[in-house]
Amino acid sequence: MKKNAALFLLLFIGQYAYAQFDDLNHIDTFIYNKVYKNIAAYQIKHVLANAGDRPFSATDHFFYESVLPDADARMGMVIEKTDLVYPINTYDVYRITMNGMQFQNKDKIMMTLSGINPGHLFLVAVDKQSGGIKFISGQFFLSAIxxxxxxxxxxxxxxxxxxxxxxxxxxxxxxxxxxxxxxxxxxxxxxxxxxxxxxxxxxxxxxxxxxxxxxxxx
Structure with a gap:
């Protein structure tokens, strides 16, 4: 049952990304999409783990609504290119700052999901040639570096x-x-x-x- 619910949640992660601009020509949106999906998957993993063996239905929205925002909301991320030098010189390093699980909807209203703290800082590196991304530091699934x-x-x-x-x-x-x-x-x-x-x-x-x-x- 937990695996079914996890799959259900992961299928919904993509609807909060901005796939139409998911390329290196729109680097902030490219990073936003990759980081958002990683953070959401990481938080879902921990929500499921914290549930223990408690059974729940894949349609039990009261369980997963604390993890995912409304469909028109965008996670509050500040993405900044840093001067940090990554050992592979085709990679640029970006710092991401967040204020908890905070989202802004289409009406510019800020919302915060309570009970979840994904951390404040994240660090990623993006290959400016291939678009490969390395998740370096923060509360998400990390790359081996x-x-x-x-x-x-x-x-x-x-x-x-x-x-x-x-x-x-x-x-x-x-x-x-x-x-x-x-x-x-x-x-x-x-x-x-x-x-x-x-x-x-x-x-x-x-x-x-x-x-x-x-x-x-x-």
Whole structure:
């Protein structure tokens, strides 16, 4: 039953995108469509997981209306091209800022879906030649990007730039290597969002996962 409802929800995600402008000539809309679909799918996954084994019908709109907006609404995203240099030079890096699950309908009325917090910052990279997109940091499904960086498992300092990109949504600065225990590398940083020091742990055997304060950045 949960799989049926998930499929039903995913089929509806597309109606909130702007497919007629889904190309690199309209870069903001291109990024909006890709990011919106990723965030919506990610939130649906967690809504379903939080439901546990509770049965529900695919037409139970009270269950999924907290995830999807009205059909005429557009998610509030501010998309900005950054000066960040991605290791693959055909990619431009974009910062996306959001204020919760906030939408604006055709009448310019702002609406906020309660009970869902997708995060404030997201980072993506777009290949300006092929249109490929990498989801780098934020509360959505992330791309595997470690192979794009010049990482040396024997040199923990080589991971610092990679960690900056991976944890961009956590607003960290001054990332410094602390110590290494077997395959685990420990780093210190300061979170401007939390206004306090934080610790990072990276497993050189699984470099796509970065742990911070006991939480996982996936």
């Amino acid at each position: 470690s192979a794009d960086f010049n990482l040396n498992r024997n040199d923990p300092s080589s991971f610092i730039n990679y960690l900056f990109f991976k944890t961009y949504a956590d607003e960290l600065k001054n990332i410094q290597f602390g110590k290494r225990i077997l395959n685990l590398c420990y780093y210190r940083a300061f979170s401007t969002a939390l206004q306090k020091p934080v610790n990072l742990v990276l497993d050189t055997k699984n470099m796509e996962v970065v742990k911070m304060l006991g939480q996982k950045t996936e």
